[in-house]
Amino acid sequence: MFFNTLKREMVIHYLSRVALLVLAYFVVAPGHFIPERFELFHVFGLWHQLAPLVLPIVLILYFLDGWLILSALATLLGRPLKRTDFLMYISTTLFYLFLYLLIAGILYAAFSPLITHLRLTSNTAVPVLVIYIVLVLFIAIFWKWLSYLKWTCRISHFQQDTGFSLKTIVAGWSNLLKWKDIMIYVLIVSYTVGIPVILLAIGAYLQTAPLIASALMAAMVCYTIGKFYLLYTLWNRIAQ
């Protein structure tokens, strides 16, 4: 059972998320939460104030998350972590981030003339909204597909265990069109993100503290189990 194999990483991952929650609860602009000024999306308006706080935390989480994932993969292989594992992790992150941005840019550039045309000519906002939804959908599909490739590369790197080279960052491309694996990946990610989002939306709508708190805890559990279950599943799929 994957839980037994990866329990140490999962516990650390979960605890780090709970710590983040507690931190967020106490530091997110406490002075702003008085009834006269509260709006659901007010926190977005505070983004420029929160960014200096959020960005370092995101970076810390990125490194913590990376370490846990690498640790989990090394555990599955039954060997300790190596320095090249970190090199592989950072290089795949940067390479696939570059690909995300490139593809998103190309898609936006491709859709832009149509979007501009519709904005300048349509009688209602519906066609404009539809074309934006299509664009976001395309970007999301490519984003997830690239994420799937990134994960297969990382897992393949461990399974082949031949050390780091530039080929490592495309090591998983032999799985390019394994539709079953891709669908498994998408399903796990959808549940991992979808369930907390639905719970949080209901909690935010009802504005009841216990429900939101439960949703937040459920979100943490989902993130942790989802992420490690994904690793374990892909590990087994690619090993086949």
Added chain:
Amino acid sequence: MNKIAVGIVGVFLAVSVFGQNPFVQEDARTFTPPLSPRTVGYRISAKLDTDSHIIAGKEQIYFLNTSNKSIQSMQVHLYLNAFASNQTPMAREIAPLRNMLKVPVNRKTIGYCRILHLTVNFSSVLHTLEVDNTVATFALPYPLKPGESTLIEIEFETRLPRLVIRSGYAGTFHMIAQWFPKLGVLGQDGNWDCPQYGGNGEFFSDFGVYDVAFNVPEGFYVVATGVKQQETTANHRNMFHFYAEDVHDFVAAVWDQFKFRKKTVGNCELTVAYAPGHEAVSLREMDALEGTFNWYNTHIGSYPYSAYTVIDTPFCAIGASGMEYPMVSTGFALKLFPKWFRIPEETVVHEFGHSYFQGMLASNEFTEAWLDEGINTYMTALIMEDLYGKCNFNALPRFCASSLDRMMNSDYSALRYQKPNQPANTYADRHAYAQASYNKVCLLLKTLENIIGKEEMTSIMKDYFSQFRFEHPTGTDFLEIFNSHTNNRFANLMDTMINSNSFPDAAVLRVTRNANPSFKGFVPERVAYMETPDPTNTVRFSIVLVKEDLPLPVPYRLTFSDGSEVNGELGILDSSKTVTVDKPANVRLVEARIDPERKILIDLNRSNNRYSTEGNASRRMGSTALFLAIMELSFYVF
């Protein structure tokens, strides 16, 4: 000048001597006696080419010198020159909007207004014409004495810009506003009030008579100021003829896809001219229009014109939305707006209100924008509450919000440096202009309504309307009426709020809790007072309240954990007050709150009005969730 011309001028002057605007159509006369001085008159024939978006026009202008001085020159607005390049003041102001709408500046999207021929009483004065961006000045062939009138004839060419703000074309939709050479306003001192056209502040014109013929391609329909006199078709062109008395502007919207919803209320025909696809939202706009029309007729004064049209602009022309003109306004509606989101209704209520505040009470929107925008924003909030109740802006359960709620959440820091009573082009930006002219005055009037009552406020507005309708009232006129109704009780407040860079704010500055000293006697070595807190003794709460720029009594309420409350107020002249309360040691201060009934809405920073030892857990949790969502989103990107 030939004999015919001399004859026409003679007739023209003769008519003027008898005080009759020569452009009044006897067979279509609407108001007898006239409602306004009618010191100007415009007879315009215009031909629109919907492909090049060019209007070829001819106009005759009647002008009566009502000043105390002879004048040697005249000034006209050429508003659309503001869109002639990306270097005009207007272009710089609207650059963010232009970028948002994705409208570039090029030869297909620019606009202009050019005078091709110009005569005054049949003498050409084109050679004297000097054009400075959106204002043109020309010399008169002879001085025009007080009480004399003149006839100006202009042939002009106007190109409509791609619609970014207020006027222009979008697809086949043409919003034709500020499109013809239009006289400035001559002051009593003989100086012209004819400022450059910018994004902040709007218009100021004299009342008159408009007789306008529009020639458009077949299939296109014209919605315009005034009453449609005639509609004919010939040579694949449609000719529309409109006539309006006692208005100070003329606009038209030309489109080949208009759909109409009409309703007659009293003697007035209400119309919503809407875009295909906007059927449902146009129903909501008609309901709002009817409700507002009835409200104003009941509470303020009768709407004298026989027609009013809301132009529900298509999505591509959204830059034209939310504008007021005589007998016409533009709505702001998207097909996707759900019923609980009442921005289409609010826009109709607001823009119809301008028929009174600026339409009939024709104040100067450039120098005193607060006088129409501020008062009308307050009236909008008042009427929205009457028509739609407490959740009049957002009726979604749990997210109930009124028009005023939005204003109370705003950031007013710009008002430390800007005031309502300043020319529109002197504001730092559009945000500061809106905060000072619209929101601050609205919140001020709502605060006063909470003190003197809704009926008294309505009575003040009614009095203001009945005394100054069809005139050019100033801020001083309004304040005089307000102060006479309230026996000068709020004269200082009004002056502080409107004429100075005031930032009214009341706050709970500090809360301290000290154990009361308990006398234990003198220490023999050094004569001293020995203080020992006694747990069975009382504690002293000191609550420091402060107030600035707010010459009003401001109530406060202290709530303790034993259920007791202390109520009081900061006096008109108090800038600070320390309230001390003794309580048993086991009692906590649960909340110290300024303005607990939320009546002093002009307090522009409400975030410091409350000290509480009890947070709102659900809201904080919600924000934490949102924070987390943002973080996870950032995280998943990697």
